[in-house]
Amino acid sequence: MTESNQADDSKFDPLAITRPEPVLLKYYAAVAFLTGPGFPVAFLPLYFKYVTLAYKFDEDGVSMRWGILFRREVHLTYRRIQDIHLTRNLIQRWMGLATVGIQTASGSSGPEMSIEGIPQAEALRDFLYSKMRGARGLKPLPAAGSSSGSQPQQGDGAGREADADEPLQLLREIRDALRSNAMPPPAGQSGSAAGGETTS
Amino acid sequence: MKPKIEAASQWCYQGIWGVLTRYFRVPDQPPTLPPTAEDEQIQSFKPAYGFLNYLRLQFWVACILIDLGILIGWVIILVNSPWIGVALALPALFLAVVPDVIAYIAIHLRFDTTWYVVSDRSLRIRRGIWVIHETTITFDNVQNVSISQGPLQRYFGIADVLVETAGGGDKRAQQQAGHAMGAHLGLIQGIANATEIRSQLMARVGESLTSGLGDEDDLGRTRHSGWTDEQVTVLREIRDLVVAAGGLRDGTGSRQQP
Numbered sequence: 001m002t003e004s005n006q007a008d009d010s011k012f013d014p015l016a017i018t019r020p021e022p023v024l025l026k027y028y029a030a031v032a033f034l035t036g037p038g039f040p041v042a043f044l045p046l047y048f049k050y051v052t053l054a055y056k057f058d059e060d061g062v063s064m065r066w067g068i069l070f071r072r073e074v075h076l077t078y079r080r081i082q083d084i085h086l087t088r089n090l091i092q093r094w095m096g097l098a099t100v101g102i103q104t105a106s107g108s109s110g111p112e113m114s115i116e117g118i119p120q121a122e123a124l125r126d127f128l129y130s131k132m133r134g135a136r137g138l139k140p141l142p143a144a145g146s147s148s149g150s151q152p153q154q155g156d157g158a159g160r161e162a163d164a165d166e167p168l169q170l171l172r173e174i175r176d177a178l179r180s181n182a183m184p185p186p187a188g189q190s191g192s193a194a195g196g197e198t199t200s
Numbered sequence: 201m202k203p204k205i206e207a208a209s210q211w212c213y214q215g216i217w218g219v220l221t222r223y224f225r226v227p228d229q230p231p232t233l234p235p236t237a238e239d240e241q242i243q244s245f246k247p248a249y250g251f252l253n254y255l256r257l258q259f260w261v262a263c264i265l266i267d268l269g270i271l272i273g274w275v276i277i278l279v280n281s282p283w284i285g286v287a288l289a290l291p292a293l294f295l296a297v298v299p300d301v302i303a304y305i306a307i308h309l310r311f312d313t314t315w316y317v318v319s320d321r322s323l324r325i326r327r328g329i330w331v332i333h334e335t336t337i338t339f340d341n342v343q344n345v346s347i348s349q350g351p352l353q354r355y356f357g358i359a360d361v362l363v364e365t366a367g368g369g370d371k372r373a374q375q376q377a378g379h380a381m382g383a384h385l386g387l388i389q390g391i392a393n394a395t396e397i398r399s400q401l402m403a404r405v406g407e408s409l410t411s412g413l414g415d416e417d418d419l420g421r422t423r424h425s426g427w428t429d430e431q432v433t434v435l436r437e438i439r440d441l442v443v444a445a446g447g448l449r450d451g452t453g454s455r456q457q458p
Contacts, residue, residue: 082341082365082384086334092224093332104382105366125336126234134321134340136236167427170435177442 012123015057023095025050030091040199055115062102073172074113078131080104085111086125100125114159134186216305217312220329230315231326231334242319247311250356251390255307257352263303267296293301316388318397321404323363337386337402341365348392359394362387363401 028050032043053066061077085101092098098121101111118124129135220226225289230244274292278285309329322338343366348361367384388397429436 082337083386084251084336086336087331088225089331090224103365103367105384107367109384125334129322129336129338130234130236132211132336132338132341134338136321166434167435170432170439173439174435174442177439181442181446 012120012127014127015059016123017055017057017118017124019055020053021097021119023119023132024053024117027091027095027097030095050117053117062113062115075105076102076113078128079133081128081132084125084128084132086121088121097121098126100105102128112177216309220309221379226313226329226332231317231324233317233319233322233324235319236321240321242317244315244317245391246316247314247390248356248358248392250358250392252307252311252389254353254356254358256304256309257356259300259303259307263300267300270296314389316380316391318400320400323386323388323401325388335386336423337363337365339401342405343396345399345401345405349394353390357392358390359392360387360389361391361401362392362395424435 025047029043032039032046035042049066050070052068052071054064055193056063060079061075063073064076065071065073079101082105083103085103087101088098096119097117100115100118100121102113102115103111106112113122115121117172209350217226221228229247232244233242235242270292274288276283277288306329313329313332314325315326317326319339322336324334324336326332326334343364345364346362347359348362353359363386365384365386388394
């Protein structure tokens with residue numbers, strides 16, 4: 001459990017993450033150690049951050065909170081993610097950790113949320129990516145056959161035009177049909193104005 | 201399974217590269233994107249080889265200038281006080297050679313550890329040796345794409361593509377500082393097919409219905425009209441009903457007069 005550096009991506013469930021792995025504390029200790037004599041000053045806030053750090057992933061978004069004296073909570077939805085950064089420095093690589101930075105369209109240049117202490121950082125990043133806007137591509141255009149004989153479609157460009165104009169086309173047909181129902185057309189025409197380019 | 205990263209030069213790969221991948225945990229596989237559809241085209245590529253030559257030229261220019269400076273300084277000392285000059289000969293040589301070797305290796309490592317992954321809907325950039333940084337951006341979120349190419353880069357046939365998403369931060373300063381990561385930005389540096397990438401990105405940005413600001417895009421809107429599929433279906437039903445009613449009245453001949 002404590003030394004689970006080898007990320008087992010096969011049975012990784014991001015929604016089950018609530019706490020960072022204990023190896024994060026070792027990483028924080030190493031970072032604080034690099035400051036030399038400043039170790040106690042640097043380590044104390046990091047220790048409390050580790051102790052209080054909590055994540056919550058759900059279907060729509062992710063939140064994290066930490067802090068003892070000054071508490072912070074960050075909430076964001078997957079759909080509003082602009083870019084995802086995965087950063088691994090040397091110590092993090094040795095410990096099998098990474099920082100997943102999530103940016104929304106806010107004014108700051110730093111990431112809005114930095115998820116630390118997850119050994120399966122790459123799987124987490126790919127999970128977030130798959131939830132991101134545009135990751136699954138645009139909705140496909142409705143099949144041409146579904147529009148019941150509204151228009152002949154010549155080529156691709158014409159097909160798109162037809163799709164764009166289909167509601168307008170339908171509205172025109174309804175108007176024309178209603179008009180021909182309401183007032184008798186001049187001799188011979190009986191409600192066959194469907195598709196006519198009537199000037200309104 | 202996947203081919204190992206092809207190193208720019210053999211000695212670099214076998215020696216230092218081996219140490220880096222083994223002891224410094226530098227990934228030896230190119231990055232990739234998780235496929236989100238069956239037919240998604242995903243390609244990983246490195247900067248063009250011209251980028252390596254471009255870096256090398258920059259290196260040689262800087263190397264000659266700095267070493268010339270060291271040589272001139274040493275000669276001045278030698279002329280003024282020969283004994284100190286002789287004593288400083290070895291340190292000066294050390295100072296002139298060692299940083300150059302390190303810089304030359306670093307250039308190759310930089311080239312070898314820079315990777316771009318482009319699919320038809322997103323982009324991933326990996327960069328760095330000590331701090332490995334990977335940025336993922338979907339094209340839906342892209343605000344603008346710019347290409348920059350200096351005269352030297354044009355000579356080597358490469359260009360930089362800068363992909364920006366919405367949001368603040370000092371992007372230009374970061375780009376000039378050379379670590380264009382972190383802010384809402386993706387820098388595709390030193391590629392040969394910059395215009396191709398740019399048109400691929402812009403085509404995708406143009407197709408997007410939203411403003412690239414994290415709005416919902418899966419409301420079922422058709423691509424151009426802004427009507428949802430359900431709305432169009434209801435309209436079709438109304439049309440069919442009205443037409444059918446009209447046909448019925450025509451058949452029975454009981455049309456109302458206005």
